[in-house]
Each structure stands twice: as C-alpha cells, then as structure tokens.
Amino acid sequence: MEGGWPHQEGWLLCLLLSLLLQGSPTFTQSSNTFTINCSGFDVHGWNQTAFQPLFDRKAFRPVINISDPTRVNISFTLSAILKVDAQIQLLTSFIWLELFWDNPFISWNPEKCGGITELAVAADNLWLPDIFIVEFMDIDQTPSDLVAYVNSKGHIKYKKPMKVTSICNLDIFYFPFDQQNCTLTFSSFLYTVNHMLLGMDKEVWEITDTSRHLIQTQGEWQLLGINKATPKLVVGSSFYDQIMFYVAIQRRPRLYVINLLVPSGFLIAIDALSFFLPIESGNRAPFKMTLLLGYTVFLLMMNDLLPPSGTPVISVYFALSLSLMVVSLLEAIFLTYLLNLVTTQPPPMPHWLHSLLLRYLRATAGSKRSQKENGGPDPNPIHLPGLKEPGVKAGPAKAWLNGDPHSTWAQLEHQQKVDIWVKFSLALDTLLFCIYLIFMISSLITVIVLWIN
C-alpha cells in the first residue's frame, strides 16, 4: 500500500493545479468586466469580496494590453533639509513623495455606490510602481502600512514620507558663503520606457513654492530653487525613464560671520595697529606675542565650526592671518634686537646705505618743514626713552668743558653713528609696516573677491 501513496497524491495535485489554472484571470478580458459591483457599499460598509479580484492582481502591472506603458506622474515636497555632511558627501533631507497612476481594473459607478467617488485602500493590496531615488544611500525607512487613495475611475494617488540620505557632490571651497546643488533622480528599478513612463504631476516651480513655504525652520540651509531635467538612462540596449531634480541650497552664513570672521578681523586689526606702539619702548613684541596666543586659542575653540574636510577659503584666510601675526612678531623681535645692537655698539654703516638714508631723511625733513610752514603741528623729534639719550647729549658738552677735545670728537662721532642707525631702524620699521599693510590688504581683497564670485 505504501508504494501507492505518492501516486495518488500526485494525481490529486495535478487535478488541483489544472482547476486553478483554468480559474485564473487572463488579461484579455475587456475592461468592463472589472467594474466593481458595489451594491450594498453604504449598507454593509466596504465589501471586501467585491474588491478581492482586484487585490489578487497586485502582483502584476495593471494594464489591459501588456504592451501599453504605465504612466506614473511624480511630485514631491521637500519639507526639511536635515543635514549636509561634507565629509562623507551626504545630504539628508525629508520629502513627501507623491505618485499618481491609473489602474484600469478599478472602476465603479458612484451613483450606485452611495455617491462614493474616492476610497482609501491599504497600499499593501495594490500594485505600486517601483520608483526609487538613484542617489539614495541608505535603507529606505518608509513606513510599510501606508494608504493609497483610489477614485472611481481608477486613478490612484499614493503619498509616502521619505527620509532621503542622498549622495551629493558638496564643494565647501566657498564656506561659509557656499551654495550646493544636489540631484534627486527618480527612476524605476526595473521597468524600461516600454513599460513605464514618468511624468510630472505639478510644474517644478509649484514644487519649489510649496517646499519653500513648508521649510519654515530657520536652520542652517535655505532652499534656493529646484530645477528639473528628464534625460533617459541608457543601460545596454534598454532605456529607462527618469526625472532629475536639481535642488539648490544655500548656507546661512550669519553664525560663521559672527563667530569666525568678526573676531578674527578684530585680532588682525589690533595686530596691524600694534605697529604704532613705539618699538623703542620694548612693549611691542610682548603685545604681539599675547595677540598671537589669543589668536591660537580662538582658532582652537572655533575649530568645530569649520568643515572637517577639504580646504575652504576661510582656512586659507586663517592660516594667512596667523602667518601675518607670526611675521609681524618676528619683525618686532628683529627690530628690538637691531635697536639694541646699534645703541650699544653701532657697526660701521655701508656707504650706499648711508647716502640712501640721508636722502630719505632729507625728504621726510622737507615734508615736515613744509608741514610746519603750513601751520601744521610741530612733529616731535625722535625721542628714545630706551636709550641713554640725555646722558649722551650731556656727554660732549661735559667733555668739552673738561677740555678734552679728542674724546669729545670721538663721542660726537659715536653719537652721530648711533643716531643714524636709530633713524635707519625706524625707517626700516615704517617700510616693513607698509609692506605688511600692502600684503594684508591685498590678501584680504583676494579672499573677499573669491567669496563674492
């Protein structure tokens, strides 16, 4: 008996299969056959059995002639720009995706069905187009139990919320005045143009307008505009329909201007002004050292605000500011050293330098004299509190009184040498300050021009 078992079962299975195959619907039926008989809708609530034949078809694309493409219209609303991560080049946004398509197997007569023209149906029971975003770089966390609206003519409206983490080519060169242009490409996974066509449900400016109104948050990013393009995607010999949306966003720079640019600008301005501290007083180098320390601490504290990767102009600007401060500190140290050297043991001055300096001094003296003649304030003579000036001044007179003309002449000559060296140092200081200013202003202008463009 045991040998007969599988035989009998196989036969039963064959019978069952053939019955099933005969009963299964075919696509050659005319569309009228699919009108839903809804008598009793308003009496018994929704009649599941009336819809069952429709629900059973959800595995297949709903078309009457298989060579007809399904037209899916797309729209979306950008409701938030959550995060822009320049390091991993990701834009996280939140959108409401809306899909519209026609299902020719759904139709009912609203007059016979209690005046009902639109029905919400659990989306699980319907065929859904497989529209995805090409740039999507995460797991789709869309809730699964969504509802679609179906109207009496078979027009289906399906909305789903999506947290979109999309890859985007982010360029932070102009940080914090940067704009980004991210692409969201909607396309079908599988259906080629022969089976699915994509269209727009709204004009792109309507999408932009509603999105702008919806993004009420005053976050870091601001929506500039949305553009679209509809190139076909070619893979081998098949064409896929796709719609690309270019989402342009702009950073609100206020936070960075207040926290980064303004303090840095102040520190640099103070550094430039500290050139007016007399070098002879010996205060300038410690002052600049303190400033440099302050700037370093500022940079350390504000490091979190800067983008973690790439080289934006602002980093170059900070590096430039820091190097300007270091250079000006070095200048102060050098001049202090020079002044100290020339007042204690002035080396002989090269002839060409001497004549150059004389010419320069004559020129400045001339301008001063003209200033005086014009009734301008009498500019103070160079006063060097750090030097033993009064003593030296008294020196020759005392020597003269002592009646030692030889030492007097030597001292006078020494004094003259010191004087001319001191004048040279001060002239050098002015010259270096001018170079510093020119460099600072030109680099500032360069940075600003880069930012404006």
Ligand SMILES: *[C@@H]1O[C@H](CO)[C@@H](O)[C@H](O)[C@H]1NC(C)=O
């Ligand atoms: C619709 O179904 C009801 C019973 O539910 C039946 O009485 C009626 O004849 C059907 N109408 C059509 C057009 O099939």
Ligand SMILES: *[C@@H]1O[C@H](CO)[C@@H](O)[C@H](O)[C@H]1NC(C)=O
């Ligand atoms: C389906 O459509 C194609 C082209 O539109 C047509 O040639 C074909 O006859 C149609 N098939 C049926 C069964 O209507």
Ligand SMILES: *[C@@H]1O[C@H](CO)[C@@H](O)[C@H](O)[C@H]1NC(C)=O
């Ligand atoms: C899609 O949009 C086009 C043009 O706006 C319109 O003619 C068509 O009926 C729409 N189709 C669906 C399924 O919404």
Ligand SMILES: *[C@@H]1O[C@H](CO)[C@@H](O)[C@H](O)[C@H]1NC(C)=O
């Ligand atoms: C964004 O980039 C695309 C091409 O990459 C371009 O067509 C579009 O105009 C750009 N949009 C903006 C606002 O710059």
